[in-house]
Amino acid sequence: MSKTENNNVKYIRYILLVSASLWVLWPISIMIEEGFRVDIGPLFSGRGASFVGEFFQGQGGIRFSTIEYVKALRVEAYPRLLTNSVIIAISSVFVAALAGIPAAFTLALYKFRGKAFITYSLLALRTISPFAVLLPFFIIYGRLGLFDTYQGMAIVYLIINVPILTMMMRGFFKDIPKEIFEAAFMSGASDSYILRKIALPLALPGLAAAAVFAFVGTWNEFFYALFLTGTVTKTVSRGVWSGFSESIESFKILEFDELNAGGTLAIIPAVILALLVQKYLARGLTLGVSE
DSSP: OOHHHHHHHHHHHHHHHHHHHHHHHHHHHHHHHHHHTOBOGGGGSOOOSEEETTEEEOTTSOEEOOHHHHHHHHSTHHHHHHHHHHHHHHHHHHHHHHHHHHHHHHHHHOOOTTHHHHHHHHHHHTTSOHHHHHHHHHHHHHHHTOTTOHHHHHHHHHHHHHHHHHHHHHHHHHTSOHHHHHHHHHTTOOHHHHIIIIIHHHTHHHHHHHHHHHHHHHHHOOHHHHHHOOTTTOOHHHHHHHHHHHHHHTTOOOOHHHHHHHHHHHHHHHHHHHHHTHHHHHHHTTTTTTO
16 A cells, blocks of 8 residues: 555544544534533624623633523532432442453463353343333332332442453463563462462553443443332432423423533543553553454
């Protein structure tokens, strides 16, 4: 392939990448814009920065307001929604890591009867539709008193997060050269020592990537939160939807600005987490690619 053809391929890739990025960011930008109630009508008025009622009018006349974000944060339920989402997401990811890391280490290093069945079972758990298991969950939770409890929601998300963490960490562990483990075994190191002191530190970027994926997935999950939470453990995703659906049911004028502000506030924790671990996340996404 000539140099010109290579450049053309690169340009096409860049165009596709930019187009895909814009397509993904478009609804997010609309949500943020509506939350700030941006008004570009006076853009060409030539006015300086000033306050016009509840709006801040910047240089050039663009007006925006933070009142909807203030209203969302002042609502008594909203801080509780954020707290519930944090508790459920962190607890489920933490317990899933405790269960998934040893399982991934075992699946990556050892051969034993039933290994293929366990691996395929973990993969199958990720293909089951939530609609198929919602009714059994609803019945079981009603009998055991787990409906609208932190324990109940953590169990649901454990079933989702354990396969994710296990399969991702399995690939990361398999990416570590086998000679390292063989040398450790020959020196008399135990399995737990190798996992804690050798495998886990080497796969730390992968663990960060897997944990972020599991956390974001739990944070954004809506279906189970809609049917298995009530007033006690209602999460942010269900809270935003409740504001939308209650407005429809009561025939009220939809407070789109406030709902968009709440939606923007809901994605901030996940974005901050991804930014904090971006160094490990970038490295972790390149581990296990040979698996």
